[in-house]
Amino acid sequence: MTSYRPLASMFQHARWARFADGADEIHQMRIAERTIAAYRDTGSTAAATGGLPL
Numbered sequence: 001m002t003s004y005r006p007l008a009s010m011f012q013h014a015r016w017a018r019f020a021d022g023a024d025e026i027h028q029m030r031i032a033e034r035t036i037a038a039y040r041d042t043g044s045t046a047a048a049t050g051g052l053p054l
Contacts, residue, residue, distance in 0.1 A: 035049065
């Protein structure tokens with residue numbers, strides 16, 4: 001479907017992009033929580049990162 005209103009289409013795409021970006025932020029928050037918890041519990045981030053150097 002071709003839009004004859006390009007500005008409306010741009011706003012619609014921007015709205016969907018905000019929904020898609022939300023999941024990334026949640027994943028980053030969970031990774032940070034797990035890394036901090038692993039460091040607090042063991043003194044190392046290896047358990048949360050699989051031993052990857054940070």
